Structure formats: C-alpha cells, structure tokens
Amino acid sequence: MLPRSAFGQTVFFVGALLLINQVVSYVTVTLYVFKPTFEQVNLMLAKQVKTVFIDWEDGVEVDSSLSSKFFEITGIEVMTQRDAYRNGLGQAKEYTLLSRSMSEQLNGSARVRISQGDPVVYWVETPQAPGYWVRVPLAGLSETKMEFLVFYLSSIGFLSVLGGWLFARHLNKPLKSLQVAASRVGDGDFSTRLVEEGSTEVIEVTRAFNKMSKGIAELENDRRLLMAGVSHDLRTPLTRIRLATEMMSEEEDYLRDGIIDDIEDMNAIIDQFIEYLRHHNGAEMISGDVNGVVEEVVHAEQQHQRPIHFQAEAHLPEVVMNAVAIKRVVTNMIENAIRYSQEAIEVSTEYSAKHRAVLVNVMDRGPGIPESELESVFEPFKQGDQARGSDGSGLGLAIIKRIITTHGGRVKLRNREGGGLIAQISLPIAKKYSSQ
Structure with missing residues (x-):
C-alpha cells in the first residue's frame, strides 16, 4: 500500500502526519473550546428558565411579577407543544448531552433541542412544565462558526500537504536528475554533468557521480x-x-x-x-524515416545475389536515430542471415502501438539458435557455435546491441516456426509522435 519511490513516501508520511495533527486539533478544539462554551451557555439558559417558572401546582403559571419587559428584552417565550411545532420545533435537532446537562441543572428530566438559523433557537422542555417548551433565541451563535472551523482546518491541511508535496519534489529533484543521468551513462552517454544542488548528502552523491562519469569517459x-x-x-x-x-x-x-x-x-x-x-553520441541523432534507411541497406545487400524480400509498413512514425549506425545494424543483421542460411531473406518494418516503437525484423531459414543461448550470444566474443558455426569475431550481435541500446531501443532474437531465426530491433518513436 505504501508508495515505493522516495518522493511518494515523503509525501505520504508528511500527509499522514498532518492528517493526525488535524484530527488531534479538531478533537482538542471540540473538547476544550466548544464543549465548555456550550456547557456555559446551557448553564445560563437553565438559570433563565428557572426564573420563568416560579410556581406550578395546578398547571403552569408564569410568575406575574416578571415584567413584560423581561420577555421583550430576552426574547424568551413559553409555548404549548402545538404552538412550538408551529414555530419550528419540528425542524430542531435534539442533543442528548445538552439535555443531560439541563436535567442536572433543573433537577428533573429535561429535553433540549436546537434549530439552526439566524438566530439559533434553544428549545427547552422543563421537568416543571411537561408539554410546554421555552423558546430562547441566541444571537451571535451560529452553525456557520462550526463550518468555518471545518473549512479552516481543511484549508490548513490542504495547504500543508501541498507544501509538503512541493518540499518533497524539491528534495527529490536532484535524485531524479541523478537517475536520468545514470541511465544515460548506462547507455554509453558520458556527456551529462549534473548541477550540484540540494542537501549536503545529495551534493556529495552528485559530485561523486560526476567524478565517476568523467573517469569512465576518460577510460572509454x-x-x-x-x-x-x-x-x-x-x-x-x-x-x-x-x-x-x-x-x-x-x-x-x-x-x-x-x-x-x-x-x-x-x-x-x-x-x-x-x-x-565507437561511441555514437546524441549529437549525431536526428529524426528520420526507418523505411528509407532499411531500403537503402537492402538495395546495397542485393550484391550477394541472394533474394532479399523487403516489406515496409507505410506511414511509419519517425524515430530519433543515427542513420549511419542504424545502417550498420541492419547490415549486420542481413549479413548474419546470409551467412547462416541458404534461402531468401525476409526484411520487414512495422509499428508497435503497445510499445510505441518502430520494429525492424530480419528473418532467415537457417538452423536457428538454441533457446538457452538466445541471450548470451549478445555478449562480446560469444557465438552460437553449436547451431550457426563459428565464423567471425563474435562481435556482430554485440555491436548491434550496443548501438540499439544507445538509441534507447531493444534487440530480440527468437526462433521461427519451421526453422530459422527472427532478429528484431525496436526503436522508440520521436516525442512529437509519443504525445499524440
């Protein structure tokens, strides 16, 4: 479930830490800010309700000593249940914790409901007057305050995760550049020099890599x-x-x-x-049509007086290549097929949508190569002696693989049904076609 990249893990752990922080903040604010506030409001309302009901023996009586000015100033009203429902009691939500607190203050079973609006209205059914509801409007207390708190915490969490993402991206940018440069060195391109930036440890690694790359280039x-x-x-x-x-x-x-x-x-x-x-560097590579290169090689190889059938797929995407190097690759493939077979040679090109690459196939009807040796024949001075003889220096396939690897492609050998070998190279298409 955890991301495998350093960048993903950094963002994940920063996000998880911030999420825990937000939950703790929310719980803390709720328990130590909002809960005491509501309890204090509940206590004051309980005292006001006590002043409303002074005497109740034969029904409910509002104390006549309470002036109408008290009701006018406070906005408190006493309603029957029917009137209360008519004035919004049905839309009010009952709160168990507030009811329990009110019951303790009034020494009996009380019920508290709150209807949201402007203003927020407290509805209290007292144990002294069952069936009657006291309506207490509370100005300045609104649900939007809680919504603002949620919005604030969400915004802080989002901005914190965004900041963590940007920080992790900045932290891992030198590592990404190092990864790309290492891949280029593996393909034989030693020209890349990384900018020494980032943390102290990353700078030291980058400096060591530049030194290593320079040493390998000098050795080459x-x-x-x-x-x-x-x-x-x-x-x-x-x-x-x-x-x-x-x-x-x-x-x-x-x-x-x-x-x-x-x-x-x-x-x-x-x-x-x-x-x-020989090192074929990127400066020698330009976008071009593979069909033209292969057709030129096939035409030149016809001098061997061996039939070579070329089947080209029309409208192939262009690939970034060193035309001279690719000609050498196709020439080696055809000459190997001619050397180890007696029948006609088949050459074809096609586009692989799955791999987004142009494929060049050279097929013969020779003895093929044992399955156990299909990979090892690419090693320098290694030949498929048992199946295809031992002529040559053993560098032909190694040269092919070296050139194609420099182009970011792949070389694959496989035996044909009915006998023979298929040598296939794949070259990635140019970026302008990859984005389409």
Missing part, C-alpha cells in the same frame, strides 16, 4: 585511442604482406589467394573492434 577515450593505435600498427604490416603477395609467382597463386583472404578477414575483424568501441 583511452580504450578507443589504444584500439585505434593497435589497428593502425596492425594494418601497416598487413599492407606490406598484401604487397608482397602480389609479387609472388603464378605457381604460388593458391598460396597468395589464401594469404589475401586471411588479410581481408583480419581487416574485417579490426573494423569490428573499432565499431564496437
């Missing part, structure tokens, strides 16, 4: 620089070897062709290493 740069240097140093002797093979005699053509193939494989592996380490 050093790694890319190292790989670039290694690839450059390797390509120089490979080029010399390639030139040397060209000078070999015709009798050694079989050996030359093998050396050239090995050199090309090594160059391809070096390119994959560099591509895996």
Whole structure:
C-alpha cells in the first residue's frame, strides 16, 4: 500500500502526519473550546428558565411579577407543544448531552433541542412544565462558526500537504536528475554533468557521480585511442604482406589467394573492434524515416545475389536515430542471415502501438539458435557455435546491441516456426509522435 519511490513516501508520511495533527486539533478544539462554551451557555439558559417558572401546582403559571419587559428584552417565550411545532420545533435537532446537562441543572428530566438559523433557537422542555417548551433565541451563535472551523482546518491541511508535496519534489529533484543521468551513462552517454544542488548528502552523491562519469569517459577515450593505435600498427604490416603477395609467382597463386583472404578477414575483424568501441553520441541523432534507411541497406545487400524480400509498413512514425549506425545494424543483421542460411531473406518494418516503437525484423531459414543461448550470444566474443558455426569475431550481435541500446531501443532474437531465426530491433518513436 505504501508508495515505493522516495518522493511518494515523503509525501505520504508528511500527509499522514498532518492528517493526525488535524484530527488531534479538531478533537482538542471540540473538547476544550466548544464543549465548555456550550456547557456555559446551557448553564445560563437553565438559570433563565428557572426564573420563568416560579410556581406550578395546578398547571403552569408564569410568575406575574416578571415584567413584560423581561420577555421583550430576552426574547424568551413559553409555548404549548402545538404552538412550538408551529414555530419550528419540528425542524430542531435534539442533543442528548445538552439535555443531560439541563436535567442536572433543573433537577428533573429535561429535553433540549436546537434549530439552526439566524438566530439559533434553544428549545427547552422543563421537568416543571411537561408539554410546554421555552423558546430562547441566541444571537451571535451560529452553525456557520462550526463550518468555518471545518473549512479552516481543511484549508490548513490542504495547504500543508501541498507544501509538503512541493518540499518533497524539491528534495527529490536532484535524485531524479541523478537517475536520468545514470541511465544515460548506462547507455554509453558520458556527456551529462549534473548541477550540484540540494542537501549536503545529495551534493556529495552528485559530485561523486560526476567524478565517476568523467573517469569512465576518460577510460572509454583511452580504450578507443589504444584500439585505434593497435589497428593502425596492425594494418601497416598487413599492407606490406598484401604487397608482397602480389609479387609472388603464378605457381604460388593458391598460396597468395589464401594469404589475401586471411588479410581481408583480419581487416574485417579490426573494423569490428573499432565499431564496437565507437561511441555514437546524441549529437549525431536526428529524426528520420526507418523505411528509407532499411531500403537503402537492402538495395546495397542485393550484391550477394541472394533474394532479399523487403516489406515496409507505410506511414511509419519517425524515430530519433543515427542513420549511419542504424545502417550498420541492419547490415549486420542481413549479413548474419546470409551467412547462416541458404534461402531468401525476409526484411520487414512495422509499428508497435503497445510499445510505441518502430520494429525492424530480419528473418532467415537457417538452423536457428538454441533457446538457452538466445541471450548470451549478445555478449562480446560469444557465438552460437553449436547451431550457426563459428565464423567471425563474435562481435556482430554485440555491436548491434550496443548501438540499439544507445538509441534507447531493444534487440530480440527468437526462433521461427519451421526453422530459422527472427532478429528484431525496436526503436522508440520521436516525442512529437509519443504525445499524440
């Protein structure tokens, strides 16, 4: 039942504390302000009622010594029950506590009713005159005062909860920014630098995060620089070897062709290493049409003389992407399908309303991948050796996952019915479409 976020828990506990405070305040005001006030009013009314009924033996008699001026000034009236009902007794509400207090003052069973209005009217049936009601108007005592108290307490409670909500929001804003920045770092974006604000503890955490992010960025740069240097140093002797093979005699053509193939494989592996380490930052991403990118790749891959059937869903929403990186992803997916199958390749695009993402599917009729290895093949240098051979460096799917993760998307592999594999990538649609 409790909220799980720090923001929600803060608001909940502040609200609960204020609610308890409001209940205690209400009970306190009722018991120590309103109750004594009404008891005091009840006591004064009991004394006034006693002065009205002086003598009663053969029926009720109003003391003749009481001047008409007393009734005129006080507004007190004595009515039969019929007259009392005619003047609003039926709409009056009976109060047990006040009746009990009045009974103690009048030494008998008394009944007290109050009719709301302007003014509030006290109705008292005394034990000295059953069947007769004393009507006592009370100016300055109105139900609206109680309503004002309820309104006041409600307003204070609402404003307090609102203040607690704003305070919790301000308190958790740096944590939310930290969460977003951490997600970006996880996706390979190390450019985010958080503003150090908030409480002392949050500032320390933010400072540590900025330092960590900077260190990871420097480590990534050093790694890319190292790989670039290694690839450059390797390509120089490979080029010399390639030139040397060209000078070999015709009798050694079989050996030359093998050396050239090995050199090309090594160059391809070096390119994959560099591509895996390359960081595609957000500045390279723009809104674009996936169909155009996929169609361009399919057209380029037709050189393999393998049928590639492309089925594009019309009017796809645009996605924010690095077109060059997405081309590399689709190219890797198609080349994997060509490498591990002999039949036609099927490529399709579609829109998933459930995930609000554009999907790109590449399907083949190869041997597939064992279910237990569908997730592990995305690890660097990991291959589905048992099912799909061991050619390549084992970085193809790792590169795909790295690029798609940078785009905020997902990569999924699943085996097809009847044999084969479906490689699917999902790219979230642009925000202008998400809000529609």
